[in-house]
Structures are given as structure tokens and as C-alpha cells.
Amino acid sequence: MEEIIFGIGITALAGALATVAGAAEDVESDIGSQGDPNSQVQLAPQMGYIHRIFNKAIAGEPPAYGLWVALGAGLAWAFMAMQINPILAIVLGSALAVFVQGVYATTAYLGRTASLAKFGQPVYIDILKSMTTVTMAHAFVAIFATVAMCHLIISALGHPFPLPLLGLVWGIALGAAGSATGNPFYGKERQYQEQKFGAGVPISASGNIVRYAEAGQRNSLDNGFFSAKLGGPASGICFGLIVFFELWRTVVFEEFNIWGPIIVGVVVILVFAIIDRYIEVWARKNFGPYTAPEEASS
């Protein structure tokens, strides 16, 4: 019984760390403009819309975060193997991983923008200097929280994987969850803020991202502050719930019956199905159709 209570405590801590990591990951990828919304940042100059947004093209969030977290975990593991205190090891490992991330971010911005010279997009050095450190800071929070979570899962809950491999697994999952949840909010709501609310962006408007902001010219820090209001926390909750349910059902129910976690998992999936269906029906009922049903079947 004590084991279960200890396990639940660790699970709660891991869930909290995962929530922070998810939120930081999403805000970081929105400040750096990584992943699918970045294709619009790339497209805009080709359509004649010059901008001052950071264009961080590093392969998309799941593999990129797979690398940063695995790197942070690997360095932390190496430091721990050299008998350095675990907390210091994780901090140092995350810091070095963030250095790598920052370098990749700068080379991505310079490379993509220099290759767009034909369309007249200049390289803005002040954007490079100011955004890079901010993305690095958010990435540090995300990486540190995830590596710490992995370390807890291994040393306190007894998972067989070594730390770097677990870092790889959760890094890719973090990137996938954060990217899926946060990208539409940043892409549609912030990049295309001038389009009508409540509808998708029509294909004819592609590339016409918002470049002149509330006061002055928009840069990526403005995007970060916006997505930190909903996109970031939503991604955090998404990843936090994933980690929490994954750990909780094993820690609590495995003692009673080895099939316990499976059954609880199925029940949780069904609960989420009901929630999702409710949201979908709520939207249809409260938002209503865009056009009357008979006219729209073209």
C-alpha cells in the first residue's frame, strides 16, 4: 500500500512536470515558428509579404524535441555516470542540449532567409539576436522538465529503459502532443489574425500572414505571448494528461490485477470518446452551419 501511495506521489509530480514541459514546448515552437505553421512564414515572402518573423525550420517538433530531450538525457546520464549529483547532472545536460538547440535555430533562420533572397526577404540580425535566446529559455524549461520526469520514472518507479532511451521516447511524444495541439492555434489564430474568426483560412489567402501588429511591426515574441494564453496551456494539459494517465493506471492498478491497467486504459479512452463527441455536438449546435444545408452540397 505504501508503494502505491509513493507511486501516486511520483505520478502526480511527473504529471505536473509534463504539463510545464508541454506548455513551454508549445510556446517555444511558436516563438521560433517551427513545424507546419512555419510553412506559411516560408511562403509569405514568395507571395510578396516581407516579414520580421523568426523562421526556424528544424524538421518539425517531434523529431526536434526527440533530439533535444534525448540529448539532455544522454548528457545527464553521462554526468551521473561520472558521479555527479543527479539534479546538477540534469541541469547541465539540459543547458548543453539548449546550446545545441540555439545553434540549430540560428542556422535554420540564416539558411532559409538567405535562400529567399530572390524575393527580397532580408536577414534581420536583431530578430536573430533577440528571438534565439528566448526560444532557448523556453526550450530549457521544456527539456529540463521532461528529463527530470524521465529520471523520476526510472529511479522512483522502476522503468527498465535507460535514461537516454526514455528521453527519446518522451521527447518524441512531447513534440507530437505539443505540435498537434498548439499548431492550429498559432497558425490560424495568430498568423492569420486578420481573417474572420470562426472559420478556416481560405486557400486564396495563403501567405498573407499578419506582419504589422497592434503597435509596430510584429515579431515572434508577440506570437509567443499570444499562444501562451491558450495554445501553450492546452498543450501542457494534453501532455500532462498523457503522462499522468500512463503512469497512474500502471502504478495504482497493477498491484490488484495485471490486467487492471489495460481495463482502466480502455475505460479512459472511452471517457475521452464521450468528451470528444460532446464537444463536437456542442460546436455543431451552438455555432450552427455556415450555410443552409441544401445550398451547400456543391
Next chain:
Amino acid sequence: MSVKIEVGAGGIPHNQILIYGLVGSVILIYLTYLNTYMQAPYFAFFGGLAAVVALIWGTDTIKHLCSYGLGTGVPSAGMIALGSGVIAALFGATTGPFAPIVTVIVAAIIGAVAGLMANAVVRMDIPVMVVSLIELAIVGAITVLGLAAMACGTFEFLGMITGQISFFGFTITSYETSLIGGSIIAVIFMLGAIAIQHSFNACLGPGEQQDRTLMLAAECGFLSMIVVAIMSFAFIDRYAAIITLVIAIIGWLYTYKKYIELSKRDAYAWLDAQPILEPKGGA
């Protein structure tokens, strides 16, 4: 409306880079064998240099493949390269002194099968698909083998699975604190997967120039070398690791500086704290 992949023309022909890349990286990996010869891991850094050469070659291969219309984007090519490569590298490592040669052959087999499946079964029908996936698998395998050899001092399997931990001054061999036991091979895998596709992905656009792209590939290679050198402190003698780290840092600083110069050369304008330069005639 989405981004079109365009490739700049000109530069060194791909086949030339292929030959230099293949021969150069295999020779450099074999130079790490001097460690076993001299019973001291001071030559481990050759493995990292082999990975850098392989990454330069691989970047040009991805560029070559994408110029023929690879539809679904650049990062997946990196994933499939390293996925095949890590299997080949670990298999090849078990053959002792023949590891680099066997790794190249096995990687070629796996890459060929993946390419044939992609072209003939999934019907991607890209002319250079099979050759490019063979090259990419070999590049991935050499990158993994080279960085692994740099981290633990040898490219042989038995060396990768045994490490040492010290207990109150006594050192005992342990399987847990080894390159494979501690799963550092997973970090090397992911480093290679991002590095191999980053240079072409980051320099994508109508103004892509081969020398800038390849300089970025070298920079990614040296950056990966820096972090693996730091991790190698847990596996090899401290002074050997310091040598590797210093070489990696020097290489990285040089390639990074040159990359920034080349970007300055190619950019439309290099502005500091200037407003948006609307194109003539408006948007």
C-alpha cells in the same frame, strides 16, 4: 498552397562527393583502430571526423533526391536513413576489425530493400530513389559507427557493451555504464537523424547554394561531435576526451563562422533593427 522544394543548380557534381565521402569516411573510421594498436584512446576523434565527412555526403544525396521530386518532405529521408543505418552499424560492429566494411555492405542491402520497396511497391517511381536510399543508409550507418567509435574509443561491439564504474576507488567493468547499456546509442541515432536532414532543410529555397549547404552540413557534424565528446568523458580516458572536445570545438567554430559569412554573401540584405522592407511595387 504550400512550399515548393526548389534546388539550386551548379557546384561539385554529386558523384564526386559520393566517392570522396565514401572513401574518406571509411578511411577515417579505420584510423580509430590506431586506438587498439596503441592501447590508448587518443585517436577516437577520427570517428567524429568520419561522421562529419559522411554528413556532408549525405546532405548532397538528400539534395540530389529532392531535386527529382521527393514528395513528402526532407525530414523523413533523414529518419529512414538513420533507421536503416543504426541497424547496419550495430550489426557491423560485431564483426571486429572488419566493422566499417561490413557496416557499409549491410547498410547498402537494407537501403536497397527500402528503396526498392518505396519505388516498386509503394510506387513512388522516383528514378534515383534506390541509389539515394542506399547512399543515405550508408551515410547513416557511418555516422552512427563513427560517433560511437568516438564516444567509446572503438568500433567493436564488445567495446561498446562494456564500461567501467568506480566504487570507492576500485574500477570494475559493468554492462550498465557502457555505450549500449546506457543507450547513448539512442542519442547518437537522433543526433544523426536531425543533422543529416537539417542542412538541406534549412537552406531550402530558390537561392540555395551548394557551398553554403555543405558548410552547414559540416557545422552540424562538428556540433554533434562536441556533445558526443562531452558524453565520451564517461567512457574513455579524460585526456583523450579533452583532445576530441578541443578538435570538435575548433572545427565547429570555423564552420559556423564560415557559414555565417556565406549566408551574408547570399542574403538579400543584412539588416540590424530595420523595419520591414516592402518590395518595390508593394505586396
Next chain:
Amino acid sequence: MSALGGPKQAGGIQPPTAMGLVLGIVLIIIALILAFFLVQMAGLIALIGIIIGGVLIGFGVHFVPVGGAPAAMGQAPGIATGVAMLAAGAGLAGLFGGAWAAPLGFAVALAGGAIGGGLLMAITCTMVNVIYVFGMGIPAASGKVDKDPITGDSFPEYKSQGTEGHGLPFISWVGGVIGGALGGLGGTLIYLELLDVYQAQLPVILNATVEQIAPIAISLAGIFAVAMFLINAVLAAYNITGTIEGPHDPKFKRFPRAIIAAAVASAVAGIFAIGLLELVGVF
């Protein structure tokens, strides 16, 4: 990572070429014979397990709703991430759960892997809908069908003008969960088969107990599972050409090609993984 360019597709689905099919079958048979030759019955069962695992991964990727870059703007339904890596995220989360339950038995571990992957996708898909509905005010609508096959909701009038649909209709949600579950199941199956093989062979070769070599066996099995997951997911992504709405999408009917490609690629990669330890100590 959206669908860009690519070779010209003739109308309809192009079936695999005869050469591709014959080559694939020949390779699978050769791999099975080699597995039996090298590790006897255990090896044969392991390779069959790996092939089934690879097929499940390749098949599962087709269920996951991915919209790519247009989905990030509310122009297409699905999740706004690359298909191979989203499936990898789900599959690896499943592998996490499956590896944890490995000591409890084969069936429990497999079920744990499947549920882990399905749970990640369930939560992610629900949060995607939360963002679309509560953050952007956009209801879910599919662009490829007029009525949802499961719930009967009609879509044309809920599609905003100028777009091809947006959000995650219920069929896409269910597809995502199924895809995640199959991916987790396949990845865990590959991991468990390789773990069995290595835990049987390593103690004999290294003259150690099963507990001592456990980190190496787990690490090797884990990295090979990740590598084979990525190879199969990328081949399936090539099959889908970047975006798919879910099981109701006409592109879904292409899945037999991916199953064959995944089976062959898994067989060839698997034989090298199973035969990994055969040459240790020989040279």
C-alpha cells in the same frame, strides 16, 4: 511536411509492380530461412513476430488523421503534424507502457503497448478538438465525405468557405485512436521479440546472468524497435503522400501496398537484428 509535388500519379491507385512483389516475397522467404538457420525455432518465431509488428505499424499509420500544413491554418481536417512522427510519438508512448509491463507476460505487455498508444492519440485528438472549438470557434468537418460514417453528421454546410474542411470529425478521432493502438502494438511486439532473443543469447556469449546483461538487451531491443518503427512509418507516409483524413479517406484504400513494403523492410531489417549476436567474438 505536407504533400508537395511528387511524381505524376495516374488516375486511381497504382498497384505494386510485379517485380516488386516477386522481389518482396523472395526476400521474406530468404529472411525466414536465415532466421531458422541462425537461431532455430526461436529465431523463426521472432522474425515472424517482427514482420507482423512491422505490418501493424505500416497499417496503423494509415488510420491516423494528418492534415499537414493546411491543417495548421484550418484549411484541411486532421492534426497539424507530420504523419510519420505523429505515429512515432503514439507508438513510442505505447512502447513505453509495453516495455514496463514486459516482465508480466507477453499478452499483457502487448495489450499495454496498444492501450498506451491509443491513449496518447485519444487525449491528443480530444485536445485538438478543444482548441478548434473553444479556441478558434470552428466546428469539425471533413472534406472527403458528406456524412460521417459513424455518427451520420453532415459536413458540407459546416465547412467554411474556401477550405477543405477542418478539425477532427468523429471518424477521424476513432481512426486516430485505432492508429495509435496499432502502432503501439506493432512497436511493442518488435521490442518483445528482440528482447527474448537477446536475453537468451547474451548470457551464453558473455558468460553472465540475465540480470547483468539486462541493460544491454533492453537497450538493443529498444533502439532496434525505434529504428524499425521509423522505417515502417516513413514507408507508410510515402504511401499516403503526406496527408490523410482517416479511415474514410479514399487514400486509405492504398494500404495493401504499405503492408507489403512494411513486411519486406521489417523482414530484412529484422534478420540483421536477430542475427546481431551471431558474429560476436568470431573475428
